[in-house]
Amino acid sequence: MKDQNFFRLIKKDKDTYARLGELFFLNNGNSFVVKTPIFMPVGTRGSVKAIWQDQLEEMGYKLILGNTYHLYLRPGEDIKHFGGLKQFISWNYAILTDSGGFQVYSLSKIREFHKDGIIFQSYLDGSKHFFTPEKVIDFQLILNSDIMMVLDDCPPANSDINRIEESLYRTHKWAERSKNHYEELKTKKNYSNRILGIVQGGIYEEKRMESLSFIESLDFDGIAVGGLSVGEKKEDFYRIIEFIGPKINENKVHYLMGVGNIKDLLYAIKYGFDIFDCVLPTRNARHGHAYTSNGKLNIKNAKYKLDNLPLDPECKCKVCRRYSRGYIRHLYLMQELLAFELLTYHNLYFYYHFFELIQKAIEKDEYNFFFKNWINLDW
Amino acid sequence: MKDQNFFRLIKKDKDTYARLGELFFLNNGNSFVVKTPIFMPVGTRGSVKAIWQDQLEEMGYKLILGNTYHLYLRPGEDIKHFGGLKQFISWNYAILTDSGGFQVYSLSKIREFHKDGIIFQSYLDGSKHFFTPEKVIDFQLILNSDIMMVLDDCPPANSDINRIEESLYRTHKWAERSKNHYEELKTKKNYSNRILGIVQGGIYEEKRMESLSFIESLDFDGIAVGGLSVGEKKEDFYRIIEFIGPKINENKVHYLMGVGNIKDLLYAIKYGFDIFDCVLPTRNARHGHAYTSNGKLNIKNAKYKLDNLPLDPECKCKVCRRYSRGYIRHLYLMQELLAFELLTYHNLYFYYHFFELIQKAIEKDEYNFFFKNWINLDW
Secondary structure, three states, X not given: XXXXXXXXXXXXXOOXXXXXXXXXXXXXXXXXXXXXXXEEOEEOOOOOOOOOHHHHXXXXXXXXXXXXXXXXXXXXXXXXXXXXXXXXXXXXXXXXXXXXXXXXXXXXXXXXXXXXXXXXXXXOOOOEEEEOHHHHHHHHHHHOOOEEEOOOOOOOOOOOHHHHHHHHHHHHHHHHHHHHHHHHHHHHOOOOOEEEEEEOOOOOHHHHHHHHHHHHHOOOOEEEXXXXXXXXXXXXXXXXXXXXHHHOOOOOEEEEOOOOOHHHHHHHHHOXXXXXXXXXXXXXXHOOEEEEEOEEEEOOOHHHOOOOOOOOOOOXXXXXXXXXXXXXXXXXXXXXXXXXXXXXXXXXXXXXHHHHHHHHHHHOOOHHHHHHHHHOOOO | OHHHHHEEEEEEOOOOOOEEEEEEEEEOOEEEEEEEOEEEOEEOOOOOOOOOHHHHHHHOOOEEEEOHHHHHHOXXXXXXXXOXXXXXXXXXXXXXXXXXXXXXXXXXXXXXXXXXXXXXXXXXXXXXXXXXXXXXXXHHXXXXXXXEEOOOOOOOOOOOHHHHHHHXXXXXXXXHHHXXXXXXXXXXXXXXXXXXXXXXXXXXXXXXXXXXXXXXXXXXXXXXXXXXXXXXXXXXXXXXXXXXXXXXXXXXXXXXXXXXXXXXXXXXXXXXOOEEEOOHHHHHHHOOEXXXXXXXXXXXXXXXXXXXXXXXXXXXXXOOOOOOHHHHHHHHHOOOHHHHHHHHHHHHHHHHHHHHHHHHHHHOOOHHHHHHHHHOOOO
């Protein structure tokens, strides 16, 4: 069973659905493990914004995300020349790439469905492109991502049931085509990339269940849940998480796509999700927000003007060991690049450390306490 | 003699006026030495743009420059609360601050001379300010710079002799007032900051000589030459460097202000200058230019699109050991912050290493060969 080689469930929390697991990767002959739950920093165009790959490594990150939509537009197939995305960006560990579908919907003004895929206009130069399930897999094979995602139809959060049914029809058909396409390629070439299916269904429990059943029937290397945190009401988000999380095959890795708000993460982990990606820690850094053991902090606030404390006195990161809030505030107000660099580093360190604490809590069957301790801070 | 404690001339090159020297600093009880010739990265508003203080340290830099004009406007006297500029920005080594005069001329639209100083408008919010020689020393004492510069009148390069004579009159008067003011303060407080005088005189040799004689008579801790590389013809620049450099008291450190073009540095060192500052390596980085052992490289050039080589195959910096031209070009075209970070790091590493090579060449009496080897590359 190949799946056993990719994800191993280590233990389940006594009181919740939270799980401790391991993902196995093989990279140029070196094998390494990524413990779950884990957060993946987002490296949109081949760079986690403002951060060196060296710095991600020193924090402990071994799995990051790249956006197929962006990389497909620039630099595109040139990446083949470098031997893949990891070689191109000089990243020694693992990369998950999304299918690009979400960005087509959110960034391209003109897009239309076609029976075989989506036609869209580049947000960069208006040029027309066509994504099919097969093409998206082919491009992710050029990137040589460790984890590839299938093309799906991710409708807006406020979609009615008809639009959701349409999205399931398309998402399922494309998932099947993606899987078949990749299986066929594998018979010719010795690919070892992992491929994950995506569950859609909006805020409708029965549609989520229908989608989960279908996607699970295709035996992907893991199950992703998409179409959440795209503008729906918080109570709907939590309801769906709580409904679908515990129903996913426990021997596969569970990926909740695009979710990274601390509160949402705490919920999702409680209901059995393992891996996450989100631009929040990096984007918020560039907006002057720091994550701390006491909640979120807005460095622009005048009260930090003369503050000699680090962003988070409990944090042991390179930024907090050296730089004060007062200094970082000054840099931020002056829009010095160093402000973005320091805040990004600190936030990514915070997320990494936060997930280490989560792992420890699950290990000790204390996730419920952990959840209650953190959920009410000001995120 | 206090000056012997600040600068020590180690040796002179056999064939040129190039010198090897040492600057001594005492910082919170720790003493350290900076070998000269040396380049000072420019940390305009308390940050060498795009670079962490940690990274400057790891490259070997122990002396950086801060701009009094910028720091006076923001964050201003708040720095007092942190205990000085070094504490504010968390820098463990030495800082030289300029007097702010040059920025008043180059950045403030409205400025007028007054018998006691210069009135100018902030480039940030249009507020009115008044710099006097005394005030500028007082602010640099708040910054607690290791090396303070006196307020001078730095006229445009194309000024006629009348304007130059006016500038000498003002520059000399203000130099005297600065020195007297600081000496007076020192009788009350135990300051150990160093203070440098500035020689003006435009492109007129006799005016340069007159200014040098006067400034030297005030017994500053070192002699700076200002008002060069401000738009004059290259032949005038070289003529003045060649004329004035060898005439400066050899027991004082010689600072050529604001000069950082590689060709100009090679000339200035040949004629006895020891310390330099310039935004070129950092600003050019943000414009996509990398300094290499083969001259300057423009990363935007299409020929680097598929180039797997590092910026400079002979360079041993962290950037060149890991990232390719093709990748950095992609980052630059996408205006990813990492592009600015990597190029800035590389360029500052290049400058540091270049000055190490210069020091070695002088040590071996080979500066003339070194000069000829490097001067004709494409800078």
